[in-house]
Amino acid sequence: MVKLMALYKQPEDQAAFDEHYFNVHVPITTKIPGLRKMEVTKIVGSPMGKTGYYLLCEMYYDSHEALKAAMKTEESKASGKDLMSFAGDLVTLLIGEEVNE
Secondary structure (H helix, E strand, O other), X not given: OEEEEEEEEOOOOHHHHHHHHHHHHHHHHXXXXXXXXXXXXXXXXXXXXXXXXXXXXXXXXXXHHHHXXXXXXXXXXXXXXXXXXXXXOOEEEEEEEOOOO
């Protein structure tokens, strides 16, 4: 499996962020063709205490090819446009492969 991960920094207004993220952004994103699973984790700290991160979203795809195909869809473009409108300065996007040992 391949994951597209969105790592968000702490927003200035957590309530406004959560309102938009969970009520607008998530419903748009879950419509992306080829998306197998989406997991959202609120970051509550680190072993050293506080952290500058707020949220991690992991979006699972069958393969790199499936992710590339998904990124070309209108649903993905809508998700990206929405993301940039409310969290463009907060988010880092990463692509990873699951390692099964």
